[in-house]
Amino acid sequence: MKGMTIIVKTISSWVKVLIFLFGIYIILFGHLTPGGGFAGGVILASCYVLLMLAFGREYVEKNLPLPVASKLDCLGAFLFALIAVLGLVFGGTFFLNFLYQKYLPGEALELVSAGTIPLSNIAIGLKVGASLFLVILVLSMFRPDMSGKKEE
């Protein structure tokens, strides 16, 4: 049986939902409350790390395989760059907050406000979460061959 004891498994299977929701909240409300894409992404990645510690690597790999994670990583980076380029296309300046200044001013302290800032937060959250998850997954896969070439 892979992973830790049944106590750890039960508790982490309850807690994982809360952690994941909290990460999503931190990302989505990044323009209103403390937090943002980086912090929320780290929380999302730490949820997967908890699962990896409790259930073993194979469980997490079945849940979010390495190719999917790397695609999410690339998607986040692409979205962030796309928002920057869209500012250039619609407003004439790289990284212009075109949504706020031209199309969708929104009300301050509302969820839909601040134009491109929430979108950038989502992109960065996706990117940071996926990439930290990737690092930990790759590091846990890595087995340094200490014994040199004896094994082969």
Add this chain to the structure above:
Amino acid sequence: MTIIFYILLLFIIIAAIIAVETRYLLSAVICVGAIGFGASLMFLFLRAPDIAITQIVVEVLGLIILIRACLSRELTFISGDREFFAVVVSAVIIFAIFLAGIKVLDTLPDFGTAIFAEVPDTASQTYIGEGLEKTGAANIVASVILDFRAYDTLGEATVLFTSIIGATVILRKKSKKLLEDPE
């Protein structure tokens, strides 16, 4: 004060030239470290203590890793007596940089007072005063990192992306072999 700034600049440039031109890997690494510490002093001089702290931390970590990587490649032993001239020169340089550091720390505002209270027309005043109406974000930090200073964030994301690619490529070779025939 500007004289110290230019002396530091000269020091950094000389260190950079030595780092490029020297034959020994270890000397080049040490010169790169000198550039980093000089840059952190210059950040302090330009009233950006947060960047100076980051620079010092990154520099120390990078220097340790680089020196460790060099030592396995090239072992240098010091034989014979230490040269008097070299010791004096390095002591003088260390003392001069120490004095410059103390001088630079004097330019920082007192503890508890904001920099923009002393210097008018700083950018941070604009950020705090007009952040909400210019970006619409209630969280000023978000409005700074994703609107006013979004270039910084793009750079950070790029650094993260590149380092992830590097880690995946370097570590994957063994793990792929492991996946093909486990144990």
